[in-house]
Amino acid sequence: MxxxxxxxxxxxxxxxxxxxxxxxxxxxxxxxxxxxxxxxxxxxxxxxxxxxxxxxxxxxxxxxxxxxxxxxxxxxxxxxxxxxxxxxxxxxxxxxxxxxxxxxxxxxxxxxxxxxxxxxxxxxxxxxxxxxxxxxxxxxxxxxxxxxxxxxxxxxxxxxxxxxxxxxxxxxxxxxKGFAWVRFETGGRAAHGSDYREGRDAIAAMGHVLAELRRLELNRLTQHRHALLGRPSVHASLIEGGDGLSTYPSRCVLQVERRTLPGETVADIEAEMLEVLQRGGGGRVEVLFFRPAxxxxxxxxxxxxxxxxxxxxxxxxxxxxxxxxxxxxxxxxxxxxxxxxxxxxxxxxxxxxxxxxxxxxxxxxxxxxxxxxxxxxxx
Ligand SMILES: [Zn+2]
CATH class of the missing domain: 3.40.630.10 (Zn peptidases)
Structure with missing residues (x-):
């Protein structure tokens, strides 16, 4: 020795x-x-x-x-x-x-x-x-x-x-594991809180995206398992939107983190998040940063x-x-x-x-x- x-x-x-x-x-x-x-x-x-x-x-x-x-x-x-x-x-x-x-x-x-x-x-x-x-x-x-x-x-x-x-x-x-940081944006239409005919609620729209992320977490991500690393995961990290109590929000931005397993690529995550967005009613999505497992x-x-x-x-x-x-x-x-x-x-x-x-x-x-x-x- x-x-x-x-x-x-x-x-x-x-x-x-x-x-x-x-x-x-x-x-x-x-x-x-x-x-x-x-x-x-x-x-x-x-x-x-x-x-x-x-x-x-x-x-x-x-x-x-x-x-x-x-x-x-x-x-x-x-x-x-x-x-x-x-x-x-x-x-x-x-x-x-x-x-x-x-x-x-x-x-x-x-x-x-x-x-x-x-x-x-x-x-x-x-x-x-x-x-x-x-x-x-x-x-x-x-x-x-x-x-x-x-x-x-x-x-x-x-x-x-x-x-x-x-x-x-x-x-x-x-x-x-690896990780991806992902940004979602939903749009609405700003209007006085009393004006339900004009207003469209961007935060409520993001609610549907959040529900789809939850569905992803509880369903598809539980089906992948790595012998040493367990399963992949996703969680909501930051959310921002709204201009005041009596205003329909015109925009909501959500940032999430997705932890990945070996073999998952940035293209896989982009496709997965685009599907989440589309099922959630649309908007914009972008993978901000990616580090492979x-x-x-x-x-x-x-x-x-x-x-x-x-x-x-x-x-x-x-x-x-x-x-x-x-x-x-x-x-x-x-x-x-x-x-x-x-x-x-x-x-x-x-x-x-x-x-x-x-x-x-x-x-x-x-x-x-x-x-x-x-x-x-x-x-
Ligand atoms: Zn260290």
Whole structure:
């Protein structure tokens, strides 16, 4: 087994949590990835990796760190995001308080514990010997908002497989859902509330669309099931319309979210929502944003390698699971890089109390190091 430097891992995790990397697209004026990207670059260079900052967008850096192989092996990518959500309501979000085997702080589990595991793993691999293929670490910007970081990478970095190190409590994620944001608009005719001959009610018209969405949710969407992800779903998210109590509304806008299963395309969702609109009496509909679901085969080499590495380290084969939230693995998978999701345990991602289990970060690092050596090959 490859030995992880636990002192380094703890120091790095503390250093990562100490960097405020709240996403400025979520919290205007927040610092974003600048400071943490410099910190990661320095730490990686100190460990003997090549590391460079690459801007995904103005002021939004990714870090790409490479442990260069000797040649002739497969290239493995480890991917984690640098940004976090807001720290509202947290006592000491950037102090990395250590208590009962946990580190507390904003981003501890989502996902600075994972970044520390990636760094400690690559340091251990380098100390252990020479790889044949490259081990590439990508620390990306903006996953919590629009995934600018991984989007920018997908066109430039190539690899034979990727591990996205989002927290999974040391289970292996091989599938996750996607989503579509959809906007409906119904029209009416504005008139004084007393003038029923002239007025047409756009909000009542949207009521029919809502009823059709409910019918979709309760009927057709219950008929699709994925073994790991359950069924797809749709819910109404935002609604707006009306000008005053004594006025017929001329317009109503409804925005909904549809969560998708692997295989569902944007064209499928467009057709489905158009049918909802037509059954509901007409108007306009538009898919505003679409992120596909993702799935990798059980037989993919990276799934096999990670399973056997995790079995060796943890003493038993971890479960293959599906994850509900959308992740950057869909972008990497879409770029032709078979990807899995594997990371440490913790709780409170996006909540007022967030922690990561330190022991699981160490185990995660051991698994990543072992998987890298097996996947990339040794010289
Ligand atoms: Zn995350």
């Amino acid at each position: 490859i030995t992880i430097d636990q002192t380094l891992l703890r120091d790095v995790l503390r250093g990562l949590i100490a960097c405020n990397s709240i996403n400025p697209s979520l919290v205007p004026g927040a610092p974003g990835e600048g400071q943490i990207a410099l910190y990661v670059t320095t730490v990686c260079r100190d460990l003997g990796l090549e590391a460079e900052l690459v801007e995904a967008a103005h002021g939004r850096p990714n870090v790409i760190a490479t442990l260069r192989g000797e040649g002739g092996g497969r290239r493995l990518l480890l991917n984690g995001h640098l940004d976090t959500v807001a720290a509202e309501g947290m006592d000491r979000p950037f102090e990395a308080v250590e208590r009962e085997g946990r580190f507390y702080g904003r981003g501890a589990v989502d996902m600075k514990g994972s970044l520390a595991a990636m760094i400690a793993a690559s340091g251990a691999v380098r100390a252990h010997g020479r790889l044949a293929g490259d081990l590439i670490l990508t620390f990306v910007a903006d996953e919590e908002y629009a995934s600018l970081g991984t989007e920018a990478l997908a066109g430039t970095v190539t690899a034979d497989a990727a591990i996205v190190t989002e927290p999974t409590a040391l289970a292996i994620g091989i599938a996750h 993702y799935e990798v085969s059980h037989d993919a080499p990276i799934v096999q390698t990670l399973s056997s590495a995790a079995s060796r380290v943890l003493g038993s084969r971890p479960p293959l699971i599906g994850l509900a939230p959308w992740m950057d693995s869909a972008i990497l998978g879409g770029a032709g890089i078979p990807s899995v999701i594997f990371g440490p345990a913790g709780a409170g991602a996006h909540a007022a109390e967030e922690y990561v289990e330190i022991d699981s970060v160490v185990r995660c690092a051991e698994v990543l190091a072992s998987a890298a050596v097996e996947f990339c090959g040794e010289r």
